[in-house]
Amino acid sequence: MLKLYDNADSGNAYKVRLVLAHLGLPFERIQLDTDSGETRTPEYLATNPNGKVPAIVLANGDVLCESNAIIFYLAAGTALLPEDNLERAKVLQWMFFEQYSHEPNIAVARHVLKHLELTDERRALVESKREPGYRALGVMEGHLADRSFFVAEQFTIADIALYAYTHVAGEGDFDLADFPAIRGWLTRVSRQPGHISITQP
């Protein structure tokens, strides 16, 4: 059975749980406490030398890391990932956008505000995420203005990748009031059959 190195509060790990739920795939869930350094032990670094969750271990022992690579692997051959090369590349475009322009701002602000003591330095870090975070949300809002989903008018792993931290952006003090297209899309994603919440055990 597939083994998932997981963290209950991580949006990156939630992407994998959400795809597994949509596909109805059973898995063994191993929770690691990232705050207390459980992803930096010698044992875990032997599994993922980059010291992050999520990572999956396949039945044959192969390890795959990086949330978006994992969900690409799991979704191949399913309705969550188009077969067409250009549509597939557009799914990847939004997933790379998520990891470069969205997550380092919105998820990092959320992490600091939820998990760490708010020193002056950390407050400045959070504030430095405000402008690029809202810029990323603006790019999403413009794209969704006349679309139901990010790519090919179908629900794909691009939506799952971007949903993970957008739906909890408020926990990073990002206000979605001025982003009606994003709010409509969040509702559509959450109403997909098979959807689970980030807190589902």
Added chain:
Amino acid sequence: MLKLYDNADSGNAYKVRLVLAHLGLPFERIQLDTDSGETRTPEYLATNPNGKVPAIVLANGDVLCESNAIIFYLAAGTALLPEDNLERAKVLQWMFFEQYSHEPNIAVARHVLKHLELTDERRALVESKREPGYRALGVMEGHLADRSFFVAEQFTIADIALYAYTHVAGEGDFDLADFPAIRGWLTRVSRQPGHISITQP
């Protein structure tokens, strides 16, 4: 003909030029000066709302952004991208690693040192990139210790994605002296038939 929105000094844009060179594909090259804001004009934002290079425009007018999504699209069906789903996902794993753990440290330090006036704030920014940048290089070094290339012992777009900023890491004041496996791999990549340098017009 494929149109490439490009910047001569960008490693991200170089990835695309390098794949196009390996595949022998002709293209129209449009240089944008990122330092003077040419990627933030209303005209360019209509092409790429995220305001970055590279972006490509296909013969049918479709636009694709994000360097690693572009090279995935171009490499599909060629020897630069394995067909096997797990190998393909491992290629993506290293490309997401590149955009999250490598580029934001090594490329950003290089950009500041090469392009911007070195204020105290920017000096502190560069110094903050030192530890995570070397950590990313350490992950690469460990992986390459007993491998010729990143995935499946063949030259793929994972190598191209990681080569782009690793081979100019010295310009960000990263010293590769203690990374012999990386240095050997850089040489192997640069000796692939069809290779071009980042400065090739």
